[in-house]
Amino acid sequence: MFLGKDLIVWLLLALGGALFAGNLMAVVRPPTAPRKEGDLQQAPRSRSLAMAAVGLVVAVAALGALIGR
Secondary structure, three states: OOOOOOHHHHHHHHHHHHHHHHHHHHHHOOOOOOOOOOOOOOOOHHHHHHHHHHHHHHHHHHHHHHHHO
16 A cells, blocks of 8 residues: 555545644734735634634644554
8 A cells, every 4th residue: 555554544644633723823913014915814713613623623633643553
């Protein structure tokens, strides 16, 4: 098998971690100025925190699957 039997679990860990980190950083440290016309001043707080929570759940579940194997 290409890259082992746990490829999908490793991908879920990476994507969940990136989703968590990216959305959390968008809330904690918004950009200093909009880059283009129509860009928001800061990320929508509730949506970003909800998506960060989803990413955290996916990353923890994938980590648990890797450890429990």
